[in-house]
Amino acid sequence: MNKDTTTPPQTSWTITEEHVGTRLDRFLTTQIDTLSRASIQQLVSDGAILINGKAASKSGYALRLNDRVQVQTLIPSSAVKNVVAQVMPLDIVYEDADLIVINKAAGMVVHPAPGHYEDTLVNALLARYPELKSQQEDLRPGIVHRLDRDTSGLLLVARNLQTQAALIEQMKAHQIEKRYLALVEGVVSLDRGSIDAPIGRDPRNRQQMTITSIDSKEAVTHFKVQERYQHHTLLLLQLETGRTHQIRVHLKAIGHPVVGDPTYGTGRLRYGITLHRQFLHAYQLRFTHPTTGATVELEAPLPEDLQSILDQPEFL
Known part of the structure; x- marks a missing residue:
């Protein structure tokens, strides 16, 4: 469906025979559908991708049997600083001290991505709920699941990290x-x-x-x-x-x-x-x-x- 989704992507793998010899960046683009190869290459430069516990030295590293691959963050370091609060209308269906439910309008992208840092739901949320800025280690503060740009309807957002973690666990289960x-x-x-x-x-x-x-x-x-x-x-x-x-x-x-x-x-x-x-x-x-x-x-x-x-x- 629409990127409606979702359960957080897997971020660690043990390499099997099927992927031996595959480039690290190519492997990760097949495993994490939200990341482009360019983003993965930036993450390698950031030291955010580990091979057997050590920062990968190059995105073209050829994977070996039983290599342990770990992605520590899904957001390149260059991206977060470009996200700013923007006042935009939001249809709030429910809110309390811990969470918000938005009736998202069609045409609105849920969160920024490399090359698109403005006019998203997250930009609007940062303006309306300043406390989310403390969560802004990535481009999706508070986001529990997503909807495609042209899909409208109910979207759940957490106002603190504890609530976000609990809701993500509910989603997984x-x-x-x-x-x-x-x-x-x-x-x-x-x-x-x-x-x-x-x-x-x-x-x-x-x-x-x-x-x-x-x-x-x-x-x-x-x-x-x-x-x-x-x-x-x-x-x-x-x-x-x-x-x-x-x-x-x-x-x-x-x-x-x-x-x-x-x-x-x-x-x-x-x-x-x-x-x-x-x-x-x-x-x-x-x-x-x-x-x-x-x-x-x-x-x-x-x-x-x-x-x-x-x-x-x-x-x-």
Whole structure:
């Protein structure tokens, strides 16, 4: 789906025969989908990547059997200093002393990345919640999971490191429930079902993900039909895992890509539909509050651009 996600990436490995002789930077780009080779090379220069407990001397190091590779940070040293607080509107659904839930607008990137340090949710959060600056050891202070730029909906943010660590542990244990609404192409025949297919980086296009058994991770998406139309289906989806672009990749795989998805769908809109992004919205969120132990359940209705599509069933 959208980089909706997520469980924090693995940051340590023991090299097996499969990867013996592979360049260090090439190996890491296949293991950590958020890092480019240039970023990894910068991390090597920073001394942030260890081989058998010692800083790697070069990004082209050829891996050996049983080498222990450790990545100490995912953010190059040159990046953090470029992130500044920016006052931007935020739709706050819930907040207390420990955490915030945002109803993210479509079009907003969640956190900065090398080459894109402005106009992200993190920039807005730093302006509204100055205490997050104390967490700014990387480009994602407080971020627990992500949504793609053009996916709207509920996003959980921690206001302190203890809460962030606790929520990430809940995420790893599949204790945070995230449900999405998606309008897909075609009529889905099953009333409900599950898609269990591993996802990894597409070797032919490094900017995309695909279902593959090579350098992939387990990915499970559950779906339930909410409404069938003549040419489309509205689905309620729940993630068991949080892989990059998981929903979008899985729905493409079953022949029902998300309407308006230019990457994993046709990107073409038919039957009179006008939409400027994929029809995907993080609709419901349920988690246990790390401090109080209370169950928090939240819902964000479809934004106007998506709801207007459903209000015209004659086009669906």
